[in-house]
Amino acid sequence: MLMSEEKDKVIFKRIQAFFVITIFLCFILVARLAYLQVLEGDYYEQVSEENRMRRITIDPPRGEIYGRDGELLAKNTPGYTVSLMDVGGADEEKVVYFLSDYLEIEEQEIKDKIDSQRFRQFEPIRIKSGLSYEQVAHLAEKRTELPGVILEIQPDRIYTQDKLLGHVLGYTGEITRTQLDRGMGEEGYRPGDIVGQSGLEKTYQEELRGEPGFRQVEVNRFGRVINNMGEEEPIPGNNLHLTIDVELQEFVSESLDHAIETIREEEGEEYEDHLGGASAVVMNPDNGEILSMVSLPKYDPNTLYENYADLIEDSTRPLRNRAISETYPPGSTYKMVTALAALEENELAAEETILDEGRYWNPPRPRNFQNRALGRIDVVDALKYSSNVFFSEMGHRLGINLLSEWSRNFGFGATTGLEDLDGEHTGIVAGVEYKERHFQEAEQQVWYPGETIIAAMGQGYHTYTPLQLANYAAMLANEGIHYRPHLVSEVTDSQGEIVEKTGTETLNELDISQGNWDLVKEGMRQVAQPGGTAGWMFDDLEFDVGLKTGTAEVAGRPSHGWIVGFAPYEDPEIAFSIFIEHGGGSSRVTPVARALIDYYFDLMEEDEEEPEELDMDTDSGYVDE
Template sequence: MSYSSDKRLIKFTIIIALIFLLLIGRLYYLQIYKGDIFKELSEGNRTSLRSISAPRGKIYDRNKKVLVSNKLAYTLSIIPNEVDDVDLLLDKLTELIELDYQSIKDKISKSNPQKILRLKRNISREELILLEEYKSELPGIILEKVPMREYVYQQLASHLLGYVGEISAIKLDKLKGQGYDVGDVIGKTGLELYYEDYLQGKEGKELVEVNNVGEKVRTLGIEEPIAGYDLVLNLDYDLQSSVEKILKDHLDLLSQKAKSDEDISEPPRGGAVIVMNPDDSSILAMASLPEYDPNVFVGGISQKEWNQLNTDPKKPMFNRAIRTSAPSGSIFKLVTATAGMEELGIKADTEFYDPGYYETGGVRFNNWATAGQGKLSFLEGIAWSNNTVFYKIGHQLYNKDKTILQWYAHQFGLGDKTNIDLKNESKGLVPDPEWRRNYFKDRVDKIWYPGYTINLSIGQGNLRTSPIQLVNLVSAIANGGQLYQPLLVDKIVDKDGRVIKDLKPKLLNELPVSNNTLKIVKEGMKGVTTYGTARRAFEDLPIDVAGKTGTAQTGKGRPNHGWFAGFVPFEKPELAIVVFIEYGSSSANTLPIAKEIIQDYFDLELTDKDKDS
């Protein structure tokens, strides 16, 4: 009996011991072997897949000087799906920092809830400190450094470089399926917009472990972002800087003059200068004033700032170099001269007589020299920009064919886009009988009278042109008759410098005129600067300049627009230049600007007369 009891006791003891061993083993497994894992679970740790912003491609000048780059800046973001109460979080955030509550709510409602959404870019140091301090009360916020656009020289070349900003709902809908999402940054204007497909990189992905308040604990896996391609421009930084300064200085002088001269009804509103290589229409400098700083758009611009820019009467956002649409004034006489030689057999020494006006059908068209210039040759007519000479040619062209002058204008690229690598270029207008029939309602207004061609022959009336069209026109004359597509970008390269795309000059048109015609036009343009209307501005330069002035009437009692277009040196052109001053009163005000640019480029010393001016 005692033996049997002892046996049961031993079995019971063994069972109890085994149970204790199992409990101790399980405890070791849970606390030691799996301790870290269960600690993480107890803290609410989980994984999160986050996108990594790709840096946009850089933009360089022709000598590889960086004009547009990227910098790292703190950004406030969330992943909507990983925030328990978005409304509560936004309420707390708006108490701490400046945020547009409704705008962010709209963004969240349209975004992919599983993707990271940038709420505010480029947050200030003060905002960062506040957010870090209250982070425990803001579960789900993500504070990280992301690449942001940096326009290194602020306003420099702002109109051609453009700016970036968050994608709009309309644009997002257009780009559906191309990898864009709510809150993404894209090019809005300028080269940033035109070359968006190349500049935009490919975002990366990071799988991270986060704790119960959304803070990153560690990286579990990463797919690195791919930077966008870089642009190498034809633009020369030094020339661009000089051109902008020269234009600004002269606009300031003219504005000061307008204050003290009661004959000037208002100061210039702005201006533009383009410097081009006439051999291939590559753009070396392009200035439009007033300008703006693209950096203000990088972190998001306030409605107040946007309204200030948009309602400024001087239109700082308006690229006058490609979007101006104004009469060219006498620069158009280069087209009329070409048509007259080709269609009417006019020669350099063909003689004209100017009594100070031209009269036909009881209508008198006055020359700018109201006393008349008497007898003068056709070549002298170009040099002196004699209206009477060109009135007569225009009327004869009308009698031969009502649209022949317009046809020549189109051959020179007027009335058509140049297809420069920028969006929103003005097409301009070369008015003709068909346009008049379609534009006007009354029968009498639909008729194309001789006077319309006569006015067109000197670049007045309904003619509309832009600086980019006119600099391309004189480039075609300078290079012997080839009209090219103007280009700001020379090539597109990857981060290692390998060429992705080499942009070659594209021929738009071969002017259907003889070499002799172009030779005479060039000689006339040289006459402008040596003994004609612009002689005083250029007579002391050691190199010959070919050019044409233009003063365009604006009507309504406002000052005229001022123009100059030309090329230099005359014998072997290196530069084609156009200067435009909006409400600049006279073409005479454009000449010192053109001259200083030529002096700067060719490193010519300023004369005493230049310094005095």
């Protein structure tokens, strides 16, 4: 009996303990539920909503780009993008594998995009843009098997002029991981966004971008959209209006193409392995507007990505904008710098003459072309005939420091101030500073008198871009004013209202006596007269122009050919530089300059407006080689 009572007590205590534990657990459960429902209720309600409500970004139409006369140069057309909702787990693995295989994208690339957006996991992740109609149709058919996959309409960029303006307009492409990490991610960009990658598209990305809209949708547990809850319309990007004259651009480009083709036909294999590219820049000398900027060879931004491997491997580097990103020795086009420096520094009197016997008397004793002795000549004659003897003597008198200073006065050794494109090079001003910076050994840094003589003729260490030479020609035309070069005249919104207008901006103005301007510009006028280095091509022109030809020697390879100038001589409307890389000299570019002037001033007959064949006959005059 006693044992039975003790047993009952033990059972009773156990029951009591059970009830206490049960009550305690119930209390914890109720407390936890109260915490979740009351204190954290708003948070979990938001999480629940975000699991079924998704906010999908609607890309704004990218701003369009127009030419000087209103030609549409860059526009949008509807395209398709495949995106992926965050569904997680095995479904995500299966979908990633399928998309990788079907769209030919590395699995890791897709996973990296997903990982990069974990902090915004309720927004769709763009996997690939520019889908073909066949791909869209196939993905639409497979939709029930691909949880989280959605197809979105995203504008594709179309460039109406194909290759003609590739280097100016640039191209767009998917934002890179580097761009996101360098700050674009903090500006609201996300993986898969399409942004400007080159040219004006890149420089004016923010203006062209617009403001995205949003669509609120309801999705099921598979990430499929089941209901559209409303949307906020995107704001289109702003439009760019350029200073580029599209018809002039086309004519100059075709003229350079024909000139290069003529060289190939006439010179054969000797030049075939050396011919590189060409460039031309035409400007308004009164305000810095760039009317034409040509770089050869060209590329088509419409087909850039499908041809990218070939473009990268091409030894002529078609993706490089030679007008701003390649530098070359200017040859005799530089001689106006030497002339003005000597006149302004009182190292040369206006009426002074020098006896030119065909070869300079100090080392390295440079010769004139074909050893031609010009007799007693002044600065006007020296420019007309491009006397190496005369300008060697001017270099000897000036010294390299003054010559370098005057080079910088004309904008050489620095960018021209163009803000519309990235990648402009400063070029190199020949001088002591360059050698000290470039060479490590003390004996290599020594500047020799003979190097000054070479520099005074535009050879040696000088290297400049075609844009710098065009800007220099503009400064000669307007007598010393360096205007900021620009490609964009104004920015307008989608309604046509002006958002920003580019004004004329003066960056520098040279204080040079009118008498010295008159002498040097008269020398440039004489270049186009009978006997001048371009007279063989210009002596029948009905109005005067200012020109200077240049042949830049390159060791072991054909020479580069240059011509710079302005037209008309009185009240110039255009200034220009034209260049052919390893084309054999100035005689190859001079006909292009004549064609440019004839075309711009409507001097061509109707049947001549297509540059079929350029006259390369130089027998009628002295050619600067």
